[in-house]
Amino acid sequence: MTSKPSTGCLQHIFIASALLLCSAVIFYMYYKPTMSWLPCSDTALPKQDVCTEECLRVLEVENQTQIITDCSAVQEKTPTTQSPVLEKEDTANPHKPExxxxxxxxxxxxxxxxxxxxxxxxxxxxxxxxxxxxxxxxxxxxxxxxxxxxxxxxxxxxxxxxxxxxxxxxxxxxxxxxxxxxxxxxxxxxxxxxxxxxxxxPYGRLIDISEKDEPFKIPEKDKLVCWIVSNWNGNYRRVGYFNELSQHIKVEAYGRHFGRYINKEDYAKVMSSCKFYLAFENSVFKDYITEKLFNTMRLGAVPVVLGPSRENYEEYIPGDSFIHVDDFKTAQELAEHLKLLDQNQEMYEKYFAWRKDYVVQHSAFxxxxxxxxxxxxxxxxxxxxxxxxxxxxxx
The missing domain is CATH 3.40.50 (Rossmann fold)
Known part of the structure; x- marks a missing residue:
């Protein structure tokens, strides 16, 4: 005598059949969207939402996991939930024109x-x-x-x-x-x-240090303050400030105006030998922070800047990596501060703390x-x- 399937298993088989039917509907929805007899017809919008809700209602039954454990035949016929159309869209790499x-x-x-x-x-x-x-x-x-x-x-x-x-x-x-x-x-x-x-x-930027970058070491110094200038104009603010500063501290000045021309080969050597360098811009405008600053930092001197505000500089570099002339009421006060740093190596070296994390990257003009x-x-x-x-x- 042949035994009849249990009522519970028949119910599970019915549910699995419904799942298969719904999967077929989804398949035709993507590949035959113009067929009006589908549950997701043109009058039902949005199509994907309607069909998805119908399928989810089939799955909303008690003991959902029991279908898998009690009816192995249903498990084998359970359709995949992945959509081949969506996979193509996610992995496609259309050719972009040159x-x-x-x-x-x-x-x-x-x-x-x-x-x-x-x-x-x-x-x-x-x-x-x-x-x-x-x-x-x-x-x-x-x-x-x-x-x-x-x-x-x-x-x-x-x-x-x-x-x-x-x-x-x-x-x-x-x-x-x-x-x-x-x-x-x-x-x-x-x-x-x-x-x-x-x-x-920008003229330059700081980027994260990499494994290939050599550990930074402060270069040997034999000069206190330096300035290399090619464009000399008595009306520039930087010229007036230099004239006043040089009355209170010795500045090694180079350039045509001083009769001490520096070629490209000697530039890096001179810059590295200075404790401080006057990275003075020829004009003061927001964001106008040029290679004068970034060359100074790259070559191992502390920049003394004259340009836009300190706040503007700090949008590019750490606040403890430079000295701003506006931090001092007079050029004489700045000179006294530089002399203090010259006598205190620990204070001086704090201006290079950024070198543990960053290196300078110049822009290619x-x-x-x-x-x-x-x-x-x-x-x-x-x-x-x-x-x-x-x-x-x-x-």
Missing amino acids: IVVLVWKWPFGEQFDLESCESNYGIKGCRLTLDRNQLDKAHAVMFHVRDIGGEVSNLLTLSRPPRQKWVWMNMESPAHTPQLHGADDLFNLTSNYRRDSDVWV GQEHACRICDHVRRYKTFRIFKSVNKWYWS
């Missing part, structure tokens, strides 16, 4: 490697070119503002694709940058040291701008108009 950036001119005539965006910055899919025949194909054109002063009228006549980005690139402060008259509507992106520019490229412009254009597809670069930069 971004072309036309470098209109070498900035200041300084050439750089056009094929190093990926190796130097990890930016893939970029092609930099100097070929102006590629103008109609370029996604962006980088103009170094200091090199196009007499070309504005010609640039205004060029035919450019409507979505092409023309990038105003510059690293000089407003005091040393000419305004381009008639170019208010010429550019739609900016690349600059200022953090409110579209493509921000021109090259980094072009590569980061490429990355920006790839990332951001939104419409952008820059009505007046002159108003933005000189306001």
Whole structure:
């Protein structure tokens, strides 16, 4: 006599059949969405939510785990909960088109490697070119503002694709940058040291120390305070401050004005031999913190800075890594502080505490701008108009 299946197992088989049916519905929902007889018809929105709720209602029964333990046949037929369509969407890697950036001119005539965006910055899919025949194909054109002063009228006549980005690139402060008259509507992106520019490229930055970096050791010193200056102008604040400071402390000054020219080979040697270096900017503007600071830190001297506020500097480097002239009421007070540090090695060495965690990384002028412009254009597809670069930069 053949035994009949128990009522409990029949119930479990029924539930499993319902699960199989619901899985079939989900399958047809993704691959045959136009078939109106499906439970998820075009009139039921959203489709995925409706079908998912129907399936979940089947699963909302008591002793759900008992289905697996009591009916092995049902276990074998239980459908997978993974969706092959969703897996394809998650793992797909669609090919991204190459971004072309036309470098209109070498900035200041300084050439750089056009094929190093990926190796130097990890930016893939970029092609930099100097070929102006590629103008109609370029996604962006980088103009170094200091090199196009007499070309504005010609640039205004060029035919450019409507979505092409023309990038105003510059690293000089407003005091040393000419305004381009008639170019208010010429550019739609900016690349600059200022953090409110579209493509921000500072003169330098501190990055985490790596295993390949050698442990830092303060270089041997035989000079107290140094300054190397090429651009001497009696109207600059830094010149007036130097003249006063040098009355209270000996400053080893180099440059054409002092008849002590320093070449590139001797620059690092002289800088490293100084306990303090006057990293004085030629003009004072927000975020205008140049290689003078970062060279000093990299070569093992303590920077004495004259530029934007201390708060602005501390947005770039630790507050205990530099001395700001504004921390002292007079240049004489600063001189006395430097003499104190000269006599107290422990206090002096505290200015190098940051070297345990960071190293200096310089920006590559021109090259980094072009590569980061490429990355920006790839990332951001939104419409952008820059009505007046002159108003933005000189306001």
